[in-house]
Amino acid sequence: MGQTAPAMDEARITSYRDGPLLVRGPFRLEDQDGNPIETGRGTIALCRCGKSRLRPFCDGSHKVVRFRAPSGAESGRGS
Numbered sequence: 001m002g003q004t005a006p007a008m009d010e011a012r013i014t015s016y017r018d019g020p021l022l023v024r025g026p027f028r029l030e031d032q033d034g035n036p037i038e039t040g041r042g043t044i045a046l047c048r049c050g051k052s053r054l055r056p057f058c059d060g061s062h063k064v065v066r067f068r069a070p071s072g073a074e075s076g077r078g079s
Helices: none
Strands: 012-015 021-024 043-046
Touching: none
Parallel strands: none
Antiparallel strands: 012 021, 021 043
């Protein structure tokens, strides 16, 4: 069975294996104090590896540092 497409007023976040989180759709990105972080676009890639020089955005550094993570949820310790 196919999945339904998200509504136009709904953000969609896709986790890419060994890569960033891709955020599509209407969203608001804020720092820890609630200050807006301007993105200038409707789709952004957020860093998961922690090595980007553009954090919180991805700059492709995950490829250089050989970052590894699944696209789906990981099971925690003891699971």
